[in-house]
Amino acid sequence: MSPTVILLGTFFLLLILNVPIGWSIGMAVVVYMATGCPFGIDYIATTMFTACDSFPLMAIPTFILAGALMEGGGLSPRLIGFADSLVGHLRGGLAIVTVLACAFFGAISGSSAATVATIGAIMVPSMLKMGYEKGFCFALIAASGCLGVLIPPSIPMVTFGCATQTSIATMFLGGFGPGILCSLLLIISALIICRKNGWQGNGRRFSFKYVGEAFVDAIWALLVPVIILGGIYGGFFTPTESAAVAVVYALIVGKFVYKELTLKKLMAALSSSAVTTSTIMVIVGTATVMARMLTLLNIPTTLANTIANITGSRIVLLLIMNVFLLFVGMVMDSTPAILILAPILLPIAKAYGIDAINFGLMMVLNISIGFLTPPVGLNLFVACSLGDIEFPVLCRKLVPFIFAMILSLLLVTYIPAISTILPQIFMGYTPA
Numbered sequence: 001m002s003p004t005v006i007l008l009g010t011f012f013l014l015l016i017l018n019v020p021i022g023w024s025i026g027m028a029v030v031v032y033m034a035t036g037c038p039f040g041i042d043y044i045a046t047t048m049f050t051a052c053d054s055f056p057l058m059a060i061p062t063f064i065l066a067g068a069l070m071e072g073g074g075l076s077p078r079l080i081g082f083a084d085s086l087v088g089h090l091r092g093g094l095a096i097v098t099v100l101a102c103a104f105f106g107a108i109s110g111s112s113a114a115t116v117a118t119i120g121a122i123m124v125p126s127m128l129k130m131g132y133e134k135g136f137c138f139a140l141i142a143a144s145g146c147l148g149v150l151i152p153p154s155i156p157m158v159t160f161g162c163a164t165q166t167s168i169a170t171m172f173l174g175g176f177g178p179g180i181l182c183s184l185l186l187i188i189s190a191l192i193i194c195r196k197n198g199w200q201g202n203g204r205r206f207s208f209k210y211v212g213e214a215f216v217d218a219i220w221a222l223l224v225p226v227i228i229l230g231g232i233y234g235g236f237f238t239p240t241e242s243a244a245v246a247v248v249y250a251l252i253v254g255k256f257v258y259k260e261l262t263l264k265k266l267m268a269a270l271s272s273s274a275v276t277t278s279t280i281m282v283i284v285g286t287a288t289v290m291a292r293m294l295t296l297l298n299i300p301t302t303l304a305n306t307i308a309n310i311t312g313s314r315i316v317l318l319l320i321m322n323v324f325l326l327f328v329g330m331v332m333d334s335t336p337a338i339l340i341l342a343p344i345l346l347p348i349a350k351a352y353g354i355d356a357i358n359f360g361l362m363m364v365l366n367i368s369i370g371f372l373t374p375p376v377g378l379n380l381f382v383a384c385s386l387g388d389i390e391f392p393v394l395c396r397k398l399v400p401f402i403f404a405m406i407l408s409l410l411l412v413t414y415i416p417a418i419s420t421i422l423p424q425i426f427m428g429y430t431p432a
Helices: 003-016 021-033 042-052 056-072 075-087 093-109 112-129 134-144 155-164 168-174 176-197 208-233 239-257 263-296 299-310 314-331 334-351 356-370 378-386 391-397 399-414 417-427
Strands: none
Touching: 003 021, 003 263, 021 042, 021 263, 021 334, 042 263, 056 075, 056 093, 056 112, 056 155, 056 239, 056 263, 075 093, 075 112, 075 208, 075 239, 093 112, 093 134, 093 176, 093 208, 112 134, 112 378, 134 176, 134 378, 134 391, 134 399, 155 168, 155 263, 155 334, 155 356, 168 176, 168 208, 168 239, 168 356, 168 417, 176 356, 176 399, 176 417, 208 239, 263 334, 299 314, 299 334, 314 334, 314 356, 314 399, 334 356, 356 399, 356 417, 378 391, 391 399, 399 417
């Protein structure tokens, strides 16, 4: 039997059997090594250690911890309050608030699931009180949660940068274009549904005084992305160091400014961050081993030659890659998908003149759509856990929002300036 069939066949079989993704990858590699791989079993341990021993990767656990501390320190409700003061009075205003709140929280957490859980726990009860349909509420929060990885800082962007040696700072800056575009399309989709059903806002009149009070109350939370991104592009610290700055800032603001970060909340944040980080690092290590095995099996070259034989058109190539990545997002988590596929697909994209930043953000957007599609669909399960809603109902209500995200994906794919214009203006970046 072909070594490639053994490696990938074992991996997908374990996925079907619902074995956790990190263990599926690791066990597939072990089975492959036991059937004639030229390397010893100790190669797995040394490669996993080398993969995790990376300075840029330190940004992942620290951003996770920063997001947990900001949630426990009272920053999230204030972000929602500020968004509500701006647009909550409009027809369908609470839906707009939900999308904006997810975008704001995404700018301080970098995690899709954390965004769904945090913003959903606050916004869904308010929307239900105002007569919004339950299925719509949970579908909107699941879709808007994807902004947690599209609005910088973003853990998948860090992962892509580490896997392909692409500038993480440039990825962060380029991510604002796709993130804002996706936010706007989600808002438009939500407003169409709200107007069709006659759903109103929060029942309050717009008031500049209320906006000012909400802004003052939320100013410390709103400063988080300014400090993080301003520090990176001002040359004061690296993206990895910015994550540590975010942790210190969250501790100080949560404890001494908002005074909501208790010892119990601090321990809960540390515990949840440690569990999430350990899971991700197992995936990072095993996925790196599998990526190297695939390279040894000449899979990248074979795949590149296959695609070249299918088409010589850049437009068709991008369409094929998008369809493939959308399928991958349905069956794999973001971290292993990026770690395994990014080093394989990026050289192919570059050969067709596709810019690395544009391709990276296209890949992140594809993977984020995978958060909304079964069987993996992490945002689906988080949204279902927030309330008593049937899984099929949630999937049906998500259809218009998935279409909105696919439209944003196509625009980002075929209009590279959406991803590259900000790096060009502020960093002098030269697209391919």
